[in-house]
Amino acid sequence: xxxxxxxxxxxxxxxxxxxxxxxxxxxxxxxxxxxxxxxxxxxxxxxxxxxxxxxxxxxxxxxxxxxxxxxxxxxxxxxxxxxxxxxxxxxxxxxxxxxxxxxxxxxxxxxxxxxxxxxxxxxxxxxxxxxxxxxxxxxxxxxxxxxxxxxxxxxxxxxxxxxxxxxxxxxxxxxxxxxxxxxxxxxxxxxxxxxxxxxxxxxxxxxxxxxxxxxxxxxxxxxxxxxxxxxxxxxxxxxxxxxxxxxxxxxxxxxxxxxxxxxxxxxxxxxxxxxxxxxxxxxxxxxxxxxxxxxxxxxxxxxxxxxxxxxxxxxxxxxxxxxxxxxxxxxxxxxxxxxxxxxxxxxxxxxxxxxxxxxxxxxxxxxxxxxxxxxxxxxxxxxxxxxxxxxxxxxxxxxxxxxxxxxxxxxxxxxxxxxxxxxxxxxxxxxxxxxxxxxxxxxxxxxxx
Amino acid sequence: xxxxxxxxxxxxxxxxxxxxxxxxxxxxxxxxxxxxxxxxxxxxxxxxxxxxxxxxxxxxxxxxxxxxxxxxxxxxxxxxxxxxxxxxxxxxxxxxxxxxxxxxxxxxxxxxxxxxxxxxxxxxxxxxxxxxxxxxxxxxxxxxxxxxxxxxxxxxxxxxxxxxxxxxxxxxxxxxxxxxxxxxxxxxxxxxx
Numbered sequence: 001x002x003x004x005x006x007x008x009x010x011x012x013x014x015x016x017x018x019x020x021x022x023x024x025x026x027x028x029x030x031x032x033x034x035x036x037x038x039x040x041x042x043x044x045x046x047x048x049x050x051x052x053x054x055x056x057x058x059x060x061x062x063x064x065x066x067x068x069x070x071x072x073x074x075x076x077x078x079x080x081x082x083x084x085x086x087x088x089x090x091x092x093x094x095x096x097x098x099x100x101x102x103x104x105x106x107x108x109x110x111x112x113x114x115x116x117x118x119x120x121x122x123x124x125x126x127x128x129x130x131x132x133x134x135x136x137x138x139x140x141x142x143x144x145x146x147x148x149x150x151x152x153x154x155x156x157x158x159x160x161x162x163x164x165x166x167x168x169x170x171x172x173x174x175x176x177x178x179x180x181x182x183x184x185x186x187x188x189x190x191x192x193x194x195x196x197x198x199x200x201x202x203x204x205x206x207x208x209x210x211x212x213x214x215x216x217x218x219x220x221x222x223x224x225x226x227x228x229x230x231x232x233x234x235x236x237x238x239x240x241x242x243x244x245x246x247x248x249x250x251x252x253x254x255x256x257x258x259x260x261x262x263x264x265x266x267x268x269x270x271x272x273x274x275x276x277x278x279x280x281x282x283x284x285x286x287x288x289x290x291x292x293x294x295x296x297x298x299x300x301x302x303x304x305x306x307x308x309x310x311x312x313x314x315x316x317x318x319x320x321x322x323x324x325x326x327x328x329x330x331x332x333x334x335x336x337x338x339x340x341x342x343x344x345x346x347x348x349x350x351x352x353x354x355x356x357x358x359x360x361x362x363x364x365x366x367x368x369x370x371x372x373x374x375x376x377x378x379x380x381x382x383x384x385x386x387x388x389x390x391x392x393x394x395x396x397x398x399x400x401x402x403x404x405x406x407x408x409x410x411x412x413x414x415x416x417x418x419x420x421x422x423x424x425x426x427x428x429x430x431x432x433x434x435x436x437x438x439x440x441x442x443x444x445x446x447x448x449x
Numbered sequence: 450x451x452x453x454x455x456x457x458x459x460x461x462x463x464x465x466x467x468x469x470x471x472x473x474x475x476x477x478x479x480x481x482x483x484x485x486x487x488x489x490x491x492x493x494x495x496x497x498x499x500x501x502x503x504x505x506x507x508x509x510x511x512x513x514x515x516x517x518x519x520x521x522x523x524x525x526x527x528x529x530x531x532x533x534x535x536x537x538x539x540x541x542x543x544x545x546x547x548x549x550x551x552x553x554x555x556x557x558x559x560x561x562x563x564x565x566x567x568x569x570x571x572x573x574x575x576x577x578x579x580x581x582x583x584x585x586x587x588x589x590x591x592x593x594x595x596x597x598x599x600x601x602x603x604x605x606x607x608x609x610x611x612x613x614x615x616x617x618x619x620x621x622x623x624x625x626x627x628x629x630x631x632x633x634x635x636x637x638x639x640x641x642x
Contacts, residue, residue: 128502144502154507186620209619211583232587232614253591253615256584269588275595276588299588313585319544320585341544343582357582364582388582433583 043082043100044167046131047109048072050088055119063149064117065090067127067156071115074160074174074196076101077422079398079415080167084109094196096422111140111167125149129159131166141166153198161439171395175440178391178400179203179222180411181211182429190224190237191431193411197424204237204244212256212433217263219437223247225255234268234285248285256300257281261307267291267327269299278312280327291329303327304347304371311335311345311354322356324371335373344389347371350396355379357388364388366401368416379416387412389433400424402432534562534569536639539597540632544581546592548600556597559639560604570642573597575615576622578631583617590615597637612642 053064073094075081084103087093093102103109116128124146131141143162145155154175161172173195181188182202190204190213204210206228213224222237226244234248234257248254252271259266260280265288270279273290276297280288292298296316303310310327313320322336322345336342341359348354353368353375364386366379380387385405392399393413403412411424411431425431536559539552548556563569575590594613602608623633 142502143505145505145507147507155505158505158507183619188619209616211619227614230614252613253588255587269584271588271591276591297585297588297592300582300584315585341581343585359580362580 043080044111045082045084045103045107045109046075046111046113047084047103047134048088048091048113049115052114052116053119055117055125057119057121057123057149059149060117060119060125063119063125063152067117067125067152068115070153070156070196070198071129071160074156075163077196077413078160078164078172078174079418079420080164080170096420098418098420100418109134113163119149123149125152127152127155127159129163131163153194157194157196158440170397171439173393173395173398173439176394177437178411178424178434179213179215179437180402180425180434181213181224181432182425183432184429188430188432190222191429193425197426200425203242206244210235214258214435215437216259217261217438219440223257223259223266225257234266236283246285247283248281258302260303261305267301267303267310269301278310289328291325291327293329300343300345302346305349305351309347309371311347313343313345322354324354335369335371337373338376339367342367346390346392348392348396349394352396355390355392355399357390366390366399366414379414384421391435393436394439400434400436402434534566534641536562536571536641538636538638541593541635541637543578543631543635544589546589546596548596552597553600556600557604560601560606563601563606563610570610570612572612572614572640572642574620574638574640575613575617576620576634576636576638577618578634579618579621579626580631581618583619587615587617587619590617593635593637 051064051068053060068088069091072083072087072091075083076094076097082101082103083093084107085105112132112134114130114132118126120126125148127145127147129143130139132139141162143159145159147155157174160174164170164172176195177192178195179190179192182191186209187207188209188211189202190210191200191202193200206226209227211225213222215222220239222239224235224237226233226235228235231249232254233246234254235244236247237244248268248270250270250272253269253276255269257266257268265280265282267278267280269276271277275295276299277290278292278298278301279290282288291310292312292314294314294316296314297320298312298314301310301312308327309324311322311324314323315321319340320343321334322342323332323334325332335345335354336356336358339358339360342356345354345356351371353370355366355368357364358367361382363382365381365384366387367376368379369376385403387401387403389402390399397415397417399414399416400411401414402409404410405412406423406427408427409430409432410427411434412421413424414421537555539548539555541547563571573594575592575594577586577590581589591613594615598608598611598613601611618634621634622636623630
């Protein structure tokens with residue numbers, strides 16, 4: 001098993017290398033940029049064998065190809081794995097594969113990935129995957145799935161996460177989803193997309209302005225800010241019923257709620273007592289405590305992963321800056337001193353740093369800083385356009401942002417360790433305010449303790 | 450001048466709540482949860498042999514979409530017949546919510562019109578240009594709308610006649626970039642209710 005990457009701060013060494021993406025550049029496609037910020041992140045090199053397919057069904061080969069391709073894509077996008085060239089026939093590296101993810105033929109693969117697919121007459125498929133250590137021929141991992149041939153996604157995602165967990169010790173992201181707001185015309189609706197960019201689907205349809213969706217910690221609900229029926233309110237959508245309920249409809253703002261890590265309360269911005277202030281509320285909307293009191297705008301609150309602190313924005317100095325306080329409003333301290341417009345702070349699930357946006361030279365860039373204010377790092381460059389609305393992946397290593405580097409606001413996933421960026425949404429809408437789900441509660445994602 | 454809201458109402462179909470479009474994408478319908486009883490996995494048995502493996506249990510299916518088209522139009526309604534009065538918008542400097550002398554003159558004229566149309570109720574929308582973040586712009590937009598409201602109230606307009614909403618940068622009047630566009634979007638916009 002690999003060592004976990006070293007998270008301690010090293011001297012920042014920024015090297016920008018432009019390299020061409022592996023596939024035909026689409027309109028507005030951005031070249032992959034490698035930025036070595038701490039130390040190189042070593043990917044584990046796998047050799048993928050040709051798929052063994054046993055089936056008499058006419059579409060079996062197509063279905064098997066699809067399964068294998070989606071697995072390749074998810075393994076590359078995990079940023080933990082490299083695949084040796086050449087890939088089995090018919091399989092391709094996904095768009096935006098960095099050079100470090102392509103293993104040269106002469107390199108020595110650490111493990112062999114073997115897939116066996118059996119098509120059954122009912123249209124189902126048995127998928128067996130093994131990760132084999134070449135010298136000893138022992139299987140490090142062996143998994144079997146039985147799925148519908150036409151819908152193998154969940155099995156592929158589960159398998160990819162199992163492989164990542166086995167090789168890195170880290171939580172896999174393939175079973176996670178990103179929820180976001182997609183605009184067209186005057187309105188915005190809430191949409192959902194899988195980690196690998198597939199499964200794009202709309203989940204609200206109320207014909208108004210809906211934005212800032214946030215998952216509950218157990219993934220069963222979404223809260224979001226909505227102008228349905230003409231006023232800004234906080235709604236909660238229940239995942240099992242698909243129905244939304246009004247949770248907070250105070251006069252004025254009911255804005256940008258985040259669930260606490262234990263799911264027992266939410267923090268948001270209300271303005272019914274005068275100007276924009278930060279409040280903690282219960283899931284039924286009742287106010288637990290008001291935690292900011294100045295005549296300045298206070299907004300954009302978010303909890304730390306323990307739920308004991310809140311990071312937020314205040315313009316009490318005249319311009320928006322980031323502050324941290326205990327969740328009861330005590331112990332306020334200012335976090336940002338550089339830049340004249342800082343907002344949208346979110347605390348890494350690892351607790352080790354806070355990401356936020358800072359307007360520099362007219363453009364929004366993503367910065368990270370440690371909770372004590374040290375180790376300020378810039379994670380995007382001016383040629384990346386505007387980068388807003390960061391949200392952390394559960395691994396505390398990836399961020400999803402809304403970036404207009406491709407021409408219009410689209411979701412991009414950033415790997416903060418390597419600097420690799422890839423688009424998550426397809427440029428068909430104005431995509432903003434994303435939020436990343438927690439991993440599924442499966443064996444593959446339980447911590448090794 | 451037709452307000453933005455009128456234009457968008459005319460172009461938007463009201464959704465009937467009776468017509469439900471299921472948004473569920475069918476995922477694995479059959480259960481994948483049966484384990485083969487009594488067959489143990491032996492990882493050391495190596496590659497490609499016919500040893501049976503227990504079948505993985507996959508997590509529950511996906512987050513279904515919101516099915517009902519729950520009513521549609523927002524931004525207040527068009528009832529009321531005080532259509533004779535036309536209220537002017539006030540504009541703001543970048544990242545600011547202060548009223549300048551010209552803004553106060555506009556609001557003074559608006560208050561005069563509101564005094565003569567005694568039953569008119571209004572909605573003040575606060576807007577920002579694209580150069581800020583989503584949340585801070587929503588807060589700033591509200592501050593702009595409230596500044597305009599408070600000044601009207603100070604001129605004698607009853608506060609009960611005025612509602613306030615912020616759209617931040619989400620509903621710009623003019624699309625594109627550059628100061629000629631941005632300056633149009635930094636505004637408090639008046640809508641008759």
